[in-house]
Amino acid sequence: MAATRKNLRKAVVAACSLVGLNGAAAEATEIGSAVLFYTEPDRVSAVEAVVAGTHAFSSGHSANFKLVFDALTGASANGATPASFTQTFTRPSGAGSYQTGPAGTPLDDTFRDTRTAISGGGTLALNRMTSWQGGAYVSTEHDYTSLGFNTSLVRDFHQRNTTVALRAAFFSDTISPEGGRPDPLASMAPVGAAQPRLQGDGNKDVMDLGLGVTRVLGRATVAHLNYTFSKVQGYQTDPYKLVSQVDPVTGDPDDYLFELRPTDRARHVLFGRVNHHLARDVVSMSYRFLTDDWGIQSHTVDLTYRWNLSGDKYLRPHLRWYRQGAADFYRRFLVTGEALPEAVSADYRLGDMTAWTVGLKHGRKVGGGHDLTVRLEYYLQTGDSQPEEAFGVLRDFDLFPDVSALIFQVGYSLDL
Amino acid sequence: MTEDLTRQGRDWAFRFRAMAGPCEVLLDLEDRSQAQWLGELACNETLRIEKKFSRYNSEGMVWQINNSVGRAVAVDEETAGLLNLASEFHDLSGGRFDITSGILRRIWTFDGSDRVPSRNQAKALLGQVGWTKVKWDPPAIILPEGMEIDLGGLGKEYAVDRVAAVLAEITPASFLVNFGGDLRAVGARRDGRPWTVGIEMPDRPDSPDRQLQLKQGALATSGDANRFLLKNGVRYPHILNPRTGWPVLKAPRAVTVLADTCTEAGFLATMAMLSGGEAEEFLAHQGGKYWVIR
Numbered sequence: 001m002a003a004t005r006k007n008l009r010k011a012v013v014a015a016c017s018l019v020g021l022n023g024a025a026a027e028a029t030e031i032g033s034a035v036l037f038y039t040e041p042d043r044v045s046a047v048e049a050v051v052a053g054t055h056a057f058s059s060g061h062s063a064n065f066k067l068v069f070d071a072l073t074g075a076s077a078n079g080a081t082p083a084s085f086t087q088t089f090t091r092p093s094g095a096g097s098y099q100t101g102p103a104g105t106p107l108d109d110t111f112r113d114t115r116t117a118i119s120g121g122g123t124l125a126l127n128r129m130t131s132w133q134g135g136a137y138v139s140t141e142h143d144y145t146s147l148g149f150n151t152s153l154v155r156d157f158h159q160r161n162t163t164v165a166l167r168a169a170f171f172s173d174t175i176s177p178e179g180g181r182p183d184p185l186a187s188m189a190p191v192g193a194a195q196p197r198l199q200g201d202g203n204k205d206v207m208d209l210g211l212g213v214t215r216v217l218g219r220a221t222v223a224h225l226n227y228t229f230s231k232v233q234g235y236q237t238d239p240y241k242l243v244s245q246v247d248p249v250t251g252d253p254d255d256y257l258f259e260l261r262p263t264d265r266a267r268h269v270l271f272g273r274v275n276h277h278l279a280r281d282v283v284s285m286s287y288r289f290l291t292d293d294w295g296i297q298s299h300t301v302d303l304t305y306r307w308n309l310s311g312d313k314y315l316r317p318h319l320r321w322y323r324q325g326a327a328d329f330y331r332r333f334l335v336t337g338e339a340l341p342e343a344v345s346a347d348y349r350l351g352d353m354t355a356w357t358v359g360l361k362h363g364r365k366v367g368g369g370h371d372l373t374v375r376l377e378y379y380l381q382t383g384d385s386q387p388e389e390a391f392g393v394l395r396d397f398d399l400f401p402d403v404s405a406l407i408f409q410v411g412y413s414l415d416l
Numbered sequence: 417m418t419e420d421l422t423r424q425g426r427d428w429a430f431r432f433r434a435m436a437g438p439c440e441v442l443l444d445l446e447d448r449s450q451a452q453w454l455g456e457l458a459c460n461e462t463l464r465i466e467k468k469f470s471r472y473n474s475e476g477m478v479w480q481i482n483n484s485v486g487r488a489v490a491v492d493e494e495t496a497g498l499l500n501l502a503s504e505f506h507d508l509s510g511g512r513f514d515i516t517s518g519i520l521r522r523i524w525t526f527d528g529s530d531r532v533p534s535r536n537q538a539k540a541l542l543g544q545v546g547w548t549k550v551k552w553d554p555p556a557i558i559l560p561e562g563m564e565i566d567l568g569g570l571g572k573e574y575a576v577d578r579v580a581a582v583l584a585e586i587t588p589a590s591f592l593v594n595f596g597g598d599l600r601a602v603g604a605r606r607d608g609r610p611w612t613v614g615i616e617m618p619d620r621p622d623s624p625d626r627q628l629q630l631k632q633g634a635l636a637t638s639g640d641a642n643r644f645l646l647k648n649g650v651r652y653p654h655i656l657n658p659r660t661g662w663p664v665l666k667a668p669r670a671v672t673v674l675a676d677t678c679t680e681a682g683f684l685a686t687m688a689m690l691s692g693g694e695a696e697e698f699l700a701h702q703g704g705k706y707w708v709i710r
Contacts, residue, residue, distance in 0.1 A: 008508050008687065009702050012680045015504040019497035021577045021679050 010125065032371075032413035040405045044074040044111060061124050068117040068139075075107035079241040079259060079346035081333045082106070082397035083252045090191050092240050093179040097191050105401050108240060115141045121150075129156045137171075146173045150208075167210035167228075175202040177239040184237055184260030185340055202235030220277035225270075232265040243346045244333045251392025254336045259345040261329070267292040282306040295328035296350065312365035318377065320357040326350060332387055332399050348383065348400060355381040359407070373411040380404045419459060421452050426607070430455025434462045435572050437596040441579070444590040444605045454587055458579045462595075465575045469498070469567045471518075478567055486561040488551075496554045498567060498574065505570075505683055506547045512690045513683065514547050517658035518566030524663070526654040530647040538661030545658050573636050573682035576600050580678075592630075600634040600678045630674075636681035638689045639670030639709070655689045666693035674705040 031053040038046040048070035055063045078089065080100075087100045091110050100106040121135025130153070137148040150169035157164065175181075182188075183196035212226040237260055245255040273286035288300040302320045309315060327350040329343040359377030366372045383400035390399060420431045428443045428451030441458045443451045468476045474483075477495045491499065505513040520541055523533040544562045551558035559565065567574075572595050579593045580600045590603035592611045601611045610629040638655075645652040645663075652663040671688040675681035684702055691698040699706045 007701055007703065008684065009675070009680070009704070011504075011508055012683055013676060015501050015508070016577075016677050016679050018504075019501050019679075020581070021501075021574070021677050 032411065034373075034409055034411035036407065036409040038405060038407050040074070040403055042075070043107065043403070044072060044076055046070055046072045061122065063120070063122045064135075065120040066118070069114070071114045073112050075109040076111045077348055077401075078106050078108040079243055079348075080106040080256055081244040081246065081251075081253060081346075081394060081399060083244075084250075084393045084396075085252065087253065088190075089242070089256070090188055090195070092177060092182075094189070094191070094195050095179075103397055105398070106242075113141050113143070115139055115144075117146075130154070143177050144173065144175050146171060148172070148206075152210075161216045163214040165210075165212040165214075167208070167212070169206075169208040169210075171206040171208075173204045173206070173234075175204070175235065175239065177202075181235070181237075181239045182258040185257050185344070188242060188256040188258065202237070202239070204232060204234035204236055207231045222275045224273045224275075226272070228267075228269045228271075230265075230267040230269070232267070234263060236263065236265060237261045238345070238347060241345060241347050243331065243344050245336050246333050246394065247392070248335050248337055249392060251390070251394035253333075257334065257340075257344075259347065260343050261345055262294065262343050265292055265294055280308050282308075294350075296325060298322065298324040314363050316361040316363070318357065318359040318361065320355075322353075322355040322357075324351075324353050324355075326352045332389070333394070348403075351383055351400065353381055353383040353400075355379065371411075371413050373409070375407070375409040375411075377407040378404070379407065419455070421448070421455055428455070430458065432459045432462075434459070435466050435575060435595060437572075439596070440592075440594045441583070442592040442594070442611070443587075444603075445587070450587075454583055454589075454591075457582060457586070458593065461579050461582050462575050465571065465578060468494075469571050471564070471566055471568075478565060481557055481559055482564045484559055486558065488556045488558045490555050491557060492555070498570060499552060499557065500554065501679070502565075502567070502570060503547065503552060509687055509690065511547070511659055512657060513569070513686060514545065514658035515565045515567060515569065516547055516550065516563055517545050517656060518568065519544050519564050520656050520658070520661055523661075524645075524654075524656060526643040526645055526652070528643075529645060532645050532647045532652060535662075542659075542661050545661065569686060570679065570682070572596075572598050573634075573678040576634070576678040597672075598634075598636045598678055598682060601630045601632050604631065634675055634678040634681045635672055636675075636678050636685050637670055637672045638682065638685035639668060653689075655686075657690065664690055664692040668695050668708045668710050670709040671695060671699070672707040673699070673702075 031051065033049070033051045036048040038048070048068065050066065050068050052066040053064065080087065080089070082103050082105055084102055086102060087106060088097050089100070089106060089108070090097050098109055117137065117139035119135060119137040121133060123131050123133045125131050132153055134151045135149070137146070139146045148169060148171035150167065152165055152167040154163060154165045156162070179195070180197040181202055183198060186196045189195040208228055208230045210226060210228040212224065214222065214224045217223050239258070241259045242256045243259050244253040245257055246253050267290065269288065269290045271286065271288045273284065275282060275284045284304045284306070286302045290296065290298045300320065300322045304316055304318045307315045327345065329341060329345060330350045331341070331344050332346055332351070334344065357377055357379045359375060361373060361375040363371055363373040381403040385398045385400050386395065387399060422429050424442065426444065428445065428448065430441045430443065430451065432439050439462060441455055443454055445451060467473050469478050470476050471478050471482060473479055477491055481489050481491070502515045520538070523537045523541060525531065549560055549563065576593050576595050576598050577600060580602050583591055584602050588603070590605040592601045592613070593599060594613070599613060605611070610631040613630055613635065640654060643654040650665070652665070653667045653669070655664045655667045656662065657664050667689045671685045673681040673685040673688070675684060684699070688695040688699050688706070688708070696708055699708065
């Protein structure tokens with residue numbers, strides 16, 4: 001029967017309120033929290049705590065907030081290649097240095113930061129079929145501030161079998177790195193020497209425009225398709241990343257240059273997801289395609305299977321595959337004597353890579369109808385350890401070491 | 417009718433009987449006389465609604481409509497509101513929620529016996545059932561002769577919400593209105609703790625009732641495990657489909673729904689019962705919390 005699948009709540013609330021049956025706004029505040037531990041052995045570890053809440057008013061309006069705190073410590077690859085000798089790098093602040101032994105992947109161990117992010121918003125039910133949503137976001141780290149606004153208009157069609165959402169978001173980010181922004185493509189100055197710097201902070205603006213359609217396909221299937229266009233303008237260079245300039249014969253570094261990325265980036269993302277309800281369980285499949293004018297193309301395939309053990313317990317295995325093609329300006333290293341490119345980065349996150357995530361999540365209802373979830377995931381990222389252009393000593397080194405990470409999360413009434 | 421005010425922890429409990437069952441208002445306040453006054457207000461409002469919408473009270477609106485022998489009756493604003501709500505619920509339910517279906521009780525008495533009427537008996541009555549046969553042109557209603565309306569499917573939940581509205585207007589104190597399991601909590605308690613309400617699990621008499629921590633909001637239950645007929649091994653629950661005149665055979669024994677208002681919760685619980693074997697599916701599509709007892 002058709003009425004079985006329709007959500008009647010909004011209509012019922014509207015009908016009741018016409019008879020004056022709303023009284024004091026019914027306060028069904030749901031507050032949840034989650035703690036996540038992320039660790040890359042020998043590299044970064046992070047702890048993230050989230051508290052989020054939604055307050056639903058009987059009018060159909062709602063308000064929400066989210067508070068995120070995370071702390072990162074450890075080391076991350078600075079972009080330089082391994083060498084046959086011990087390499088010394090000046091810390092980003094210009095004060096002090098760190099060293100990497102022969103054949104080692106240079107890791108900047110000054111990676112230490114805490115981030116606090118606050119976001120809040122509300123949804124206004126304009127009528128039975130249309131709602132408007134608005135929100136604001138602010139986050140701060142010691143060298144980074146991000147401020148954002150977003151809004152969307154959501155409308156249901158065809159007895160709520162189809163939902164169309166129009167979204168727009170704007171972000172403005174400011175980066176003020178320790179010691180200031182190094183001159184792009186300038187050589188890294190040794191400790192004590194003056195490092196050429198750009199004036200002032202780095203600013204970046206992001207604008208997102210999106211269109212999404214969710215459609216109920218038959219009794220047990222819901223499909224969602226989403227397209228987002230993003231335009232990013234401003235300082236997108238990572239002030240902490242280097243590119244090695246290597247000797248054309250030996251392959252050992254002669255110099256280290258600070259990276260430089262283009263100031264403009266236009267990105268298109270297409271995302272599709274199908275949720276299918278089996279007799280007891282739910283299968284969810286999604287595919288995401290990203291392409292941008294930096295030359296990056298990526299594909300993500302995500303599969304989850306929610307295995308309902310009983311009405312209030314489930315296990316959810318998760319498998320994700322990610323494949324990324326490198327940015328046009330990605331270079332593992334530069335060779336001394338070649339003309340400097342207009343833009344260059346050796347950041348592995350812009351390189352060719354494949355990543356797998358496997359995980360398992362368990363959720364159950366605990367006292368008072370709250371949900372407790374526990375999630376454990378393993379992430380493995382691989383790339384080309386021996387790119388064709390490697391020569392000299394570089395052929396003896398792992399130029400794209402695997403990155404693995406373990407993710408553990410506990411959530412209480414907050415499903416992330 | 418007896419009224420009764422007792423101290424219960426830090427709350428005052430005011431109990432009375434109305435709407436064919438026990439009614440209770442728990443008030444989170446210190447002052448005894450204020451609790452007494454608020455309790456009496458709650459009781460008076462409940463009795464007012466019961467009288468006005470009872471099928472048996474010849475002074476009430478429902479009695480007047482049911483005895484109008486096909487003539488137009490002009491109704492007051494409150495009755496018009498309830499009829500509008502019933503009409504809207506009828507549409508939302510695809511005709512399964514119908515305040516004219518009470519007449520089917522003439523052939524169905526769910527007393528645990530095996531007295532199941534014949535299909536022909538049910539068919540014969542269906543001519544007198546159906547909200548679409550009623551001419552409802554607010555504030556005038558024309559009920560065809562031989563038909564009856566019964567607001568019993570709405571009345572108790574409506575009373576809970578009305579009492580909550582009346583009390584909320586005059587007291588800042590937090591309170592819980594509980595009419596035999598159809599209940600509503602309003603306002604934050606002084607100690608910040610939510611109201612604890614039990615959800616009965618009649619199918620598992622050994623297990624403790626489920627406890628729900630309710631800060632604000634409403635619960636309503638549809639279904640009564642003790643009202644049924646049993647014939648040739650088939651259990652006929654007391655939930656009737658007004659389009660067939662026959663019980664919804666695969667209806668759960670009881671459904672409890674959490675919602676903002678008791679009326680909303682009650683309607684969704686009734687809809688779930690009417691969905692029979694698809695009750696869980698219906699509720700899953702509504703979002704929010706619910707409990708189904710099979």
